[in-house]
Amino acid sequence: MGEQWIYLNDQFVKKEDAKISVYDHGFLYGDGVFEGIRVYDGNVFRLREHIDRLYQSAKSIMLKIPYSEEEFIDLIVQTIEKNNLRDAYIRPVVSRGVGDLGLDPFNCKRANVVIIAEPLSIFPKELYETGIEIVTVATRRNRPDVLSPKVKSLNYLNNILVKLEAHLANVSEALMLNDQGYVAEGSADNVFIIKGNKILTPPGYIGALEGITRSVIIEIATNLGYEMKEEPFTRHDVYTADEVFLTGTAAEVIAVVKVDGRVIGDGIPGQHTQKLLKVFREKVVSDGVKVYSAPTNVNVG
Numbered sequence: 128m129g130e131q132w133i134y135l136n137d138q139f140v141k142k143e144d145a146k147i148s149v150y151d152h153g154f155l156y157g158d159g160v161f162e163g164i165r166v167y168d169g170n171v172f173r174l175r176e177h178i179d180r181l182y183q184s185a186k187s188i189m190l191k192i193p194y195s196e197e198e199f200i201d202l203i204v205q206t207i208e209k210n211n212l213r214d215a216y217i218r219p220v221v222s223r224g225v226g227d228l229g230l231d232p233f234n235c236k237r238a239n240v241v242i243i244a245e246p247l248s249i250f251p252k253e254l255y256e257t258g259i260e261i262v263t264v265a266t267r268r269n270r271p272d273v274l275s276p277k278v279k280s281l282n283y284l285n286n287i288l289v290k291l292e293a294h295l296a297n298v299s300e301a302l303m304l305n306d307q308g309y310v311a312e313g314s315a316d317n318v319f320i321i322k323g324n325k326i327l328t329p330p331g332y333i334g335a336l337e338g339i340t341r342s343v344i345i346e347i348a349t350n351l352g353y354e355m356k357e358e359p360f361t362r363h364d365v366y367t368a369d370e371v372f373l374t375g376t377a378a379e380v381i382a383v384v385k386v387d388g389r390v391i392g393d394g395i396p397g398q399h400t401q402k403l404l405k406v407f408r409e410k411v412v413s414d415g416v417k418v419y420s421a422p423t424n425v426n427v428g
């Protein structure tokens with residue numbers, strides 16, 4: 128890759144020059160929102176949904192993004208084109224902006240807007256062939272009435288603590304329970320379990336980010352004729368499931384073959400998980416915003 132261009136507050140700057148003040152409240156207090164978006168062969172997958180989620184997160188914390196949603200979509204497309212990328216990971220970040228050392232967000236006059244586009248560093252292929260092992264960690268998911276997990280905010284400490292515990296247990300991802308002990312999600316992925324023809328994922332009120340990949344998988348599973356339900360479940364249900372998998376923009380659909388030392392199913396990625404991944408991968412190249420070959424405001428979503 129040649130020069131990397133970052134979109135920073137109304138202009139493109141070189142990566143080395145993309146700098147933000149230490150008085151930015153995103154840095155000082157984690158006050159801001161972000162997204163993680165993927166581009167598949169010049170096709171920005173579910174861009175509209177990601178931008179909707181970004182704006183809803185911002186609205187929830189009363190953060191004004193200084194562009195319309197349509198303008199933001201266009202800026203994402205421009206950032207991909209500027210960096211000549213076909214397969215990429217896009218990270219839009221909107222922070223509260225520069226203020227003083229006090230907490231008051233109203234002292235921050237303008238949000239800082241950053242869009243980073245990088246070539247994709249995909250998960251190693253072997254992980255899809257072997258599946259992954261995870262553990263349940265002690266860290267519980269933020270209670271939705273304290274800090275809603277539906278807000279994809281820059282305050283990711285809850286998730287970072289999960290990642291930290293996962294690393295200490297020598298695994299790459301982990302399950303978080305909610306305050307009542309129901310399974311919520313991974314550090315940066317949603318979770319699904321399969322038993323017979325039934326597929327379950329925790330409902331929104333359990334406390335999880337409503338993942339875009341999650342919604343696509345719910346759609347695919349329903350269309351394939353599975354009994355797809357959003358229903359609370361416990362660790363016991365995970366241990367005794369036929370198949371378990373995680374979903375996320377980066378991970379796509381990844382089989383979990385061991386949880387807290389319990390082997391799931393036959394200990395290899397199951398047929399249903401593989402089928403869902405296959406259909407998902409067919410969809411990603413056809414379903415989204417075409418960056419290079421179509422006007423940017425059609426076929427959105």
Ligand code: PMP
Pocket residue numbers: 163286312313314315316317335336337338339340341374375376377
């Ligand atoms: N949960 C959390 C906490 C996440 O950070 C992510 C990644 N954005 C997900 C779930 C998966 O969401 P998506 O499918 O939209 O990437």
